[in-house]
Amino acid sequence: MTAVRPAPTASGKGGPAGATDATDDDIVAIPLRRPWRWVGAAAVLLFVAAFAASVATNPNLDFDAIATFLVDPRILQGVGLTLLITLIAMVVSTFLSIVIAAMRLSSNPVLSSVAWCYVWAFRGTPLLVQIVLWGYLGLLYEQIAIGIPFTDVVFWSVDTNLLISAFTAGLLALTLNQAAYSSEIVRAGMVSVDEGQREAAYSLGMSPLYTFRRVLLPQAMRVIIPPMGNETISMLKNTSLLSVIAVLELYTQASVISSQNLKQVELLIVASLWYLLMTSVLSIPQYYLERRYGRGASRTLPPTPFQRLRRVIASRRPAPDPAPVTKEVGVV
Template sequence: MSTAGVLPAEDDAAELPVVPARTVRPGRWVAAAAATLFLAWLAYTIIVSPNLHWDVVVGNQFDHRILTGLWVTIALTVVSMTVGVLLGVLTAVMQLSGNVVLRGAASLYTWFFRGTPLLVQLIFWFNFALVFPQIGIGIPFGGPKLVEWQTNALITPFVAGLLGLTINEGAYMSEIVRAGINAVDPGQREAAEALGMSHAQVLRRVVLPQAMRVIIPPTGNQFISMLKTTSMVSVIAGADLLTVAQHIYLDNFEVIALLIVASVWYLLLTTIASVGQHFVEKRFNRGHGGLPRRIGRNLLPFTRRERLV
């Protein structure tokens, strides 16, 4: 009879030698020293470089034009993500619907806007007046218009950027929300329906609250990505942070300095968003983080005593 995989008896285990854990690893220290030296050399090279013009960077960091573009970037991000999340929830519910028409329309929307580049969508919305010179409300199929606007006056570069970012984000959020809803145990839905809840009540009170634990992390990543993606609005002169930086360096020819100014603000915004994402995830992960910390500390000495018996 094979003894492979059989644990030794207590008497045999007591005779096993106790080998201390290896705490000194020279390879790690060498790698850490090399990384530290490289980072120190890189920081020194960047700081003392005469071609970066740090005085221009400092002088333009709080320029009123830069701050205006910063607020436009924040507005684009917050509005696009808010409406995109709502659109994603609606599309995800439609995809999970038993109605073939609703399911097909949601799938078509997701397929098209996830399959075409965002840059193409932004340029399309910016040139929407070439397709529809006027936009109005009235009786369809050739009926009279009750209210009508000029498309060029209605869809400004900011509105075009907002449309492109929002609709594109809604397509991605629909897949994230759908994955979160599918992650909820079907028994939860069945139990709620057994209590007499309607489909809307089950979705709002039972399914979505439990799906948030799966939805929040990728949504946070999408928000951080949106902060940087707003820079694509610069191709249609959307008055965002990068657009303003480009206008300034076209006047003073300080291209690298103004790009550094924009990068510093992008880094600050993404850092704040990352910290916020951490606390939101921590809030929704309560009860799913494994053993409490106090229990973990109490178990550790117990495990060590067992090893030495």
């Protein structure tokens, strides 16, 4: 809030006594003082500085080991596998989520019921349990076969443990679990589109599938992109759960190394730094995708960080000297 007071008045030159240049409605806004805001900010900065100093001067932390293992080949291999699992799981789960959301919105009771049961099952059980179940699938089915159902006719079969390795089991668990969550995000985006868009598309002779793909889905992306970006970051961090089935991603590699040299805290810090770096990089395309699909939501989009930086640099540059004005004098 700000306090206001009438602006001071001054007598106009050559005018009658009491005449003023400013009207009685002119006011001057005076910002209110907020000393406790600065006290609170100083307290927070003091706490942060004390915490950083306690970490930097802690004799129990081996900073040389952190710097060494930050670029260790095994850690880098785990980072690469973590990114690969995240990429495959998000691409496949996004495709599955669109299909499941379309089934949920379908007027066919069989399709909508199957989609609802899928979401109910995978959202209702912990992800860790699903990972372990997929890892132990060989205990339930010794072989995976293709044939005629309810008969002994088999066209092809393979040992389950050979087909579904630890990497495949973890990838299946993450993908199918994420598809259940992402399908609800896609469905929410579809519901957010006005029903008149669907009716207009049907009146033009568009099929339901074509309407979903070309009319509804592009408009729903403005609602879908922000939570899907958060789900991508969550997927990246959830890959650490694959350590229970010995998938050699980042956290598993850090755990294996720490079990050999007993540098548990240092290796946890190394893994945390890599997770922070990867999630920060993933936030960049999310930001620009939100800007792209949010263009019709507001008249003017806020400037990007690079645009702000260019404006600051441009504002600090000295203004060029104006060109001298020359007069042409004609001789009569």
